[in-house]
Amino acid sequence: MSLLTRQMPVAAGDAPSAGGQEAARAHPTAVLSAIALGALATIWLWWQNTPSVQGLGGWLTNSGRITGLLAGYGVIVLVALMARIPPLERGIGADRLARWHAMGGRYTVSLVVAHGLLITWGYAVTAHTNVISEGKSLLLTYPNVLAATVAGLLLVGVGITSARAARRRLRYETWYYLHFYTYLAVALAFSHQFSTGAEFVSNLPARIAWAGLYAVVGVAILWYRFVTPVRQAIRHRMQVEAVHVEAPGVVSVIIRGRHLDELNAASGHFFRWRFLTRELWWVSSPFSLSAPAQADRVRITVKDLGDHSGALTDLRPGTRVFAEGPYGAMTAARRRQPKVLLIAGGVGITPLRALFQTLPAAPGQLTLLYRASDERDVVFRHELESLAAERGAKLRIIVGRRADLGGDPLSADALRTNIPDIAEHDVYLCGPSGMTAAATEALRTAGVPRRHIHQESFAF
Numbered sequence: 001m002s003l004l005t006r007q008m009p010v011a012a013g014d015a016p017s018a019g020g021q022e023a024a025r026a027h028p029t030a031v032l033s034a035i036a037l038g039a040l041a042t043i044w045l046w047w048q049n050t051p052s053v054q055g056l057g058g059w060l061t062n063s064g065r066i067t068g069l070l071a072g073y074g075v076i077v078l079v080a081l082m083a084r085i086p087p088l089e090r091g092i093g094a095d096r097l098a099r100w101h102a103m104g105g106r107y108t109v110s111l112v113v114a115h116g117l118l119i120t121w122g123y124a125v126t127a128h129t130n131v132i133s134e135g136k137s138l139l140l141t142y143p144n145v146l147a148a149t150v151a152g153l154l155l156v157g158v159g160i161t162s163a164r165a166a167r168r169r170l171r172y173e174t175w176y177y178l179h180f181y182t183y184l185a186v187a188l189a190f191s192h193q194f195s196t197g198a199e200f201v202s203n204l205p206a207r208i209a210w211a212g213l214y215a216v217v218g219v220a221i222l223w224y225r226f227v228t229p230v231r232q233a234i235r236h237r238m239q240v241e242a243v244h245v246e247a248p249g250v251v252s253v254i255i256r257g258r259h260l261d262e263l264n265a266a267s268g269h270f271f272r273w274r275f276l277t278r279e280l281w282w283v284s285s286p287f288s289l290s291a292p293a294q295a296d297r298v299r300i301t302v303k304d305l306g307d308h309s310g311a312l313t314d315l316r317p318g319t320r321v322f323a324e325g326p327y328g329a330m331t332a333a334r335r336r337q338p339k340v341l342l343i344a345g346g347v348g349i350t351p352l353r354a355l356f357q358t359l360p361a362a363p364g365q366l367t368l369l370y371r372a373s374d375e376r377d378v379v380f381r382h383e384l385e386s387l388a389a390e391r392g393a394k395l396r397i398i399v400g401r402r403a404d405l406g407g408d409p410l411s412a413d414a415l416r417t418n419i420p421d422i423a424e425h426d427v428y429l430c431g432p433s434g435m436t437a438a439a440t441e442a443l444r445t446a447g448v449p450r451r452h453i454h455q456e457s458f459a460f
C-alpha cells in the first residue's frame with residue numbers, strides 16, 4: 001500500500017464539508033438557458049432602440065449593430081465560463097466548460113469580424129463612399145473605435161492560435177498565456193460600446209445593466225483566479241511531504257497542509273497545482289486526487305507526459321505548493337443508480353482510485369475495470385485489491401494490447417458479457433481521449449443512457 005493509505009486511516013466516504021453543507025452545483029441546462037436568455041435580452045435591447053430599418057445602408061448597419069452587441073455579450077460569457085466559479089466547475093466540469101468556451105469562442109470571433117465589416121460597409125453605403133475611406137474615417141474620427149479595432153484583432157489572433165492545427169504546434173503554456181490577451185481585448189473594446197453604440201448612448205438603464213454584467217464577471221475573475229488561490233495558500237500552507245515511484249514514469253506526490261477538510265475536496269476532484277521551485281513556479285497543472293483527501297494530507301499521482309509532469313519526480317520534501325481548487329464534476333454527487341461501474345484507462349485510474357474507496361455502494365454493486373497496455377503500467381494494484389476485498393467490490397485489471405487479448409475488452413459485447421446488467425449502472429470513465437470516446441460509444445450500444453455516463457477528460 002502507498003504511504004498515504006498506510007499512514008492515514010482509510011475513510012469510508014469523502015470527508016464531510018467543513019460547514020456540513022453540500023456545495024452548490026450549477027445545472028448545465030440551467031446555465032445554457034441563462035446564456036440563451038441573455039442573448040435574447042441583448043437582441044431585445046437592439047429592437048427597443050431601432051424604430052425602423054431603411055435602405056441597404058440601414059440593413060447593413062443594423063446587422064452590424066446586432067452582431068456587435070452579441071459579440072460584446074459573447075465575449076463576457078466566454079470570460080465568465082473560464083472564471084473558475086465553483087458552482088460552474090462542480091456542476092458542469094472544467095472539461096465541458098472548456099469545450100463550451102472553445103465553441104462559443106468560434107462564434108464570438110466570427111461575430112466580431114462580421115460586426116466590423118458590416119458596420120463599415122453600412123456606413124459607406126449610407127455616406128455614398130467606398131469601404132476603405134469609410135473605414136479610415138471610422139478609425140480616426142469615431143471615439144474609441146481605434147482601440148476597439150485593436151481589440152478585435154487581438155481576439156482574432158487568440159482565435160487563430162486556438163484553432164486545432166495551430167494549437168498542435170504551440171506549447172500548452174504559450175497558447176495559455178496568449179489567451180490572456182482576451183482580457184486586454186475586453187478592456188480595449190469596452191468604451192466604444194457606450195460611446196458609439198446607439199443602444200447605450202441615451203439609455204442609462206441599459207448602460208448600468210451592461211456595465212454591471214462586465215463588473216460582476218471582472219470581480220469573479222479577480223476573486224476566483226487570483227484572490228482565492230492566494231488565500232488558500234496562506235490558510236493551508238501546503239508543502240510536499242514525499243514523492244514515491246508507483247511505476248516507470250509514474251510518481252505519487254504526498255502533500256501536507258493545514259485545515260484541508262475546509263477545501264471540501266471529494267474523490268473525483270482535481271486541483272491546479274503550482275510547485276514553487278525555480279523551474280515549475282510559473283506553471284499550474286491539473287492533477288486529480290488519487291486518494292480521498294484527509295484533513296492534513298492529500299495525494300496526487302502523475303505520469304510523466306512532458307516537461308512539467310516529468311519534473312515532479314525531483315520534487316524535494318518541503319517544497320511549497322499552491323493548489324487551486326477543488327474542481328471537477330466527476331464526483332459521487334453525479335451518481336443516480338445503486339450500481340456503479342468505474343472504467344479507467346492508463347493514468348485515468350487516479351480519480352477512479354479515489355472514487356473506488358469512497359463511492360457509497362453495497363457489496364457486489366461496485367465494479368472497477370482498469371485497462372493498461374502493459375503490466376508495468378499498472379499502478380495501485382495492492383491498494384485496489386485491498387479496497388476490493390474490504391468493500392466486497394469487483395476488480396478487473398485488464399492488461400495487454402487488443403491484438404494480444406483477441407479483441408477489445410471494452411467493446412459493447414465484452415462489456416455486456418462481463419456485466420450482464422450494465423444498463424442499470426452509473427459509469428464513471430477516465431482515460432486517454434481515444435479510449436474514452438470508444439468506451440462511451442460501446443456503453444451507449446450496451447444500453448447505458450448518456451446521462452448515466454460521467455467522464456473527465458485529461459485535456460482541455
Ligand SMILES: Cc1cc2nc3c(=O)[nH]c(=O)nc-3n(C[C@H](O)[C@H](O)[C@H](O)COP(=O)(O)OP(=O)(O)OC[C@H]3O[C@@H](n4cnc5c(N)ncnc54)[C@H](O)[C@@H]3O)c2cc1C
Binds near residue numbers: 284286
Ligand atoms: C482535469 C484533469 C485532471 C488530470 N489529472 C491527472 C492526473 O491525475 N495524473 C496525471 O498524470 N495527469 C493528469 N492530467 C493530465 C496532466 O495535467 C497533463 O498530463 C500535464 O499537465 C502535462 O503537462 P506537461 O507540461 O508535463 O506536458 P506538456 O508536454 O506540456 O503537455 C502535454 C499535454 O498535456 C496537456 N496539458 C499540459 N499542461 C496543461 C494544463 N496546465 N492544463 C491542462 N492540460 C494541460 C495538454 O493537452 C498538452 O498538450 C489531468 C488533466 C486534466 C485536464
